[in-house]
Amino acid sequence: MMPHKGNEIMNMPAGAQRVIELAEQVLTETATDQEIAELESLMVAEPELRRIYLRYAFVHGQLALTKAGLPDVGSQPLSSTGSLVTSSSMQSPATSTWFFVVTSLAAAILLVISAWIYYGGSKDNLDGISSNRPALANDDLRVGDVPTDGHYDNRNLPVHVVGVLDTDRLRNISPTTFTVHQGATGLTTADGTNVQIEGPAMFGASSRSEGVLFAGSVHASLKRADTNYSIQTSSMRVVDRGSGFRVAKMEHDRIRVDVIDGEVEVQSRVRRPLYYWSFDDVGSEGVSDSEAELTYIGDQVKHSPGLVGSGALVFENRRDAFVRIDTGMGVEVGTGNMACSSGISIEALVICRWSGHPMDYDEIFRKEDGNHRMLLSFQNDGDLNNFDVPEVAPGPCLSFGLHLEGHGYSELDMPLDGNDGRPTLGELTDGRPHHIVATYDSFSGRKAIYMDGRQRFSHDFPIGSLILSGGPSPATIGNHRNNEPFTGVIDEVAFYDFALSPNEIANHYQQAMRGQPYFAPQSGPLASDRWLAIALVGAGTSQVFDTLTGRAIP
Structure with a gap:
């Protein structure tokens, strides 16, 4: 008995x-x-x-x-x-x-x-074919919130359908990069735009309304008056306002825009974050007028004088304490404001008191959409899931996780061993503020971790590898599923849909060390318009632009 x-x-x-x-x-x-x-x-x-x-x-x-x-x-x-x-x-x-x-x-x-x-889960996507499972509502309890173990939800959730290839109209494709050596490859988006990739070329079909040109040229022709299609390069974007245009990458960081019908608007990227949280005006009850999209879970998230500005968040290794970001979600992978494709940066100023003990995780930022998660955290899990790319020796590390198209989910695990310019655990937990930035740039393929203004660890993937991210789960700061509570102070968290440059990161570090914010205003979504219009190009004309300066070249 x-x-x-x-x-x-x-x-x-x-x-x-x-x-x-x-x-x-x-x-x-x-x-x-x-x-x-x-x-x-x-x-x-x-x-x-x-x-x-x-x-x-x-x-x-x-x-x-x-x-x-x-x-x-x-x-x-x-x-x-x-x-x-x-x-x-x-x-x-x-x-x-x-x-x-x-x-x-x-x-x-x-x-x-x-x-x-x-x-509940969804079937794996096969060869870029998106599941036809209906999208779920954006409620607090979502498919993406059901774990398969204590730390990772290892399922593949439904992925946004971009369109179909002209040679195989029965096969839906999710965000994918095409390399065309010769001839042309046709793509019809889910919004009806016809896209011709003219080889030799490399083109990322990132969504039904946008693509990313890495090399060569591409021609887009709209079939519906109620839609737009844009082609993005590293720092510029061309948006169709008519019915047909072509964009070609040239040498010396230049692009040529040819307009067949209608007109296009050429835009330059606004190099500001999608979201910037300074935590400067959080009241005693954990509410903020300027950061209304943040929900403070539990009464153990403390508010303290800021590392920059008047406020910061203190986490005391409490499982019931975290901040939920109630914005940026979508209905499937590849949708929502936090669905980055060509680049990403996650930035924070922290005082870290992590133990570094085996199986201890301290989360800075995380968005868990199954195997399409994004994370920045301290880990020492003994390479439990074999996610590290490149492979490193088990031990305390700072981890940056992303899912890249064609490569799956992997983590850049920076060992805290003091070798090759990397910090030690003791250096990181010395009680002083440290500026941490994680970036990925599909135009170079580089995935990197910066600390205190300098690149400390990196790995290069093939150029053109798109990020697959976004979806129904809310992001969190300071914890993940009550299993990875942070210990220390977090301040000045910023989230970008592009890779910050080394010079920008160094400048942000210098600003923070002087007690100044990266940007002004100090909180909330800084730029509702992600792109700045610089020129209109009309039908029957061509114009060359310098992508570094954003200026037209006569």
Whole structure:
């Protein structure tokens, strides 16, 4: 006989009793919208609470399946009309049969839904073919929030469909880079734009409304008046305002724009972050007028004088403390404001008190959309998942994780060993502020980690490797799924959809060391317009531009 675990209830995680109470309300269809939202937020924050919910739902379903054979002690019938049934003897055989069928069906549906919430996933994408699974709503509890272990959700979520190749219209393609050696390759986007990649060329089909030109030339022709299509280079973008144009990369950082019909607008990139959080005006209750998209979870995220400015966040290695970023999500991978494709930078100013112990993780920033996650964190997991590219010796490291098209998810793990210009763990945890930046640039293929204004570690992927990111999960600062709490201070977090240059990073470091912000204003989304119009080119004309200066060349 197995011994009875008398302390089982005492060992239940915090919030378990509340989950059971809310589950009862949901399963009996008496829960309010607020109670449903509370249940979802509890299950998102703690994997064990999801297991408790599933077990409770399973038992509830089993009881429903056998209810017709048990005395009724005053439960509310499925219909809200009529009187309460206080005893099974009061029911006719027909009523009992009807009740059994309905409750059995309801229980079966409940079990399927519960299992789907807990175990649900999507099939792997095959050769760039996007899954046809319907998109999920942007609620707190999402498919991308269900872990496969304590630290990583290793499923492949549905990916945004870009279009179809003219040679294979039955095959959807997700964001992909094409290398055309000769001739032309045709692509029809999901918005109906016809794109001809004219070899020799390299072109990244990054979304249904935009592509990235790495080499050669590409011609775009719109078929619908209600759509736009743009072609991006390293620092410029050409947006179609008519029906047909061509962009060609030239030597010496120049591009040529030929307009066949209508006109195009040539734009220069605004080199400001998508999001910049200074934490300067967080009140005592963890709210901020200028950073309304941030939600402070738990009362253990402390506010302190800033490393720059008036405020910063203090994390004390508490599993229940983190900041959720309630913006930038999409419905599938490749969508949402945080869906970067050609480049990315994640920047923060930190005082790190990480232990560096085996299996200890301290998260700075993370967005977990299955295998298409983005992360910047301190790790010492003994190469548990073999994600490191290049491969490094196990030990304490600063990790930068991305999913690159054609290469899958990998992490740039910078060993904290003091070799080859890398910092030591002691240097990083010396109690002083350190400026940390992680970048990836598809135009060079370089993935790099900078600390205190200098590049400390890098790896080069093939030029043209697009980032696959974005999706339904919210990003977090200072923790991940209550498993990777940060210890120390985090300030001046910035997120960019392009790679900062070494000179920009060095300048930001110097600004921070002088106690000055990288930018002004100090908080919130700084640039709703990501590009600045510099010229219009009309039909039947050509114009050459310098991509470094953004100026037209006569």
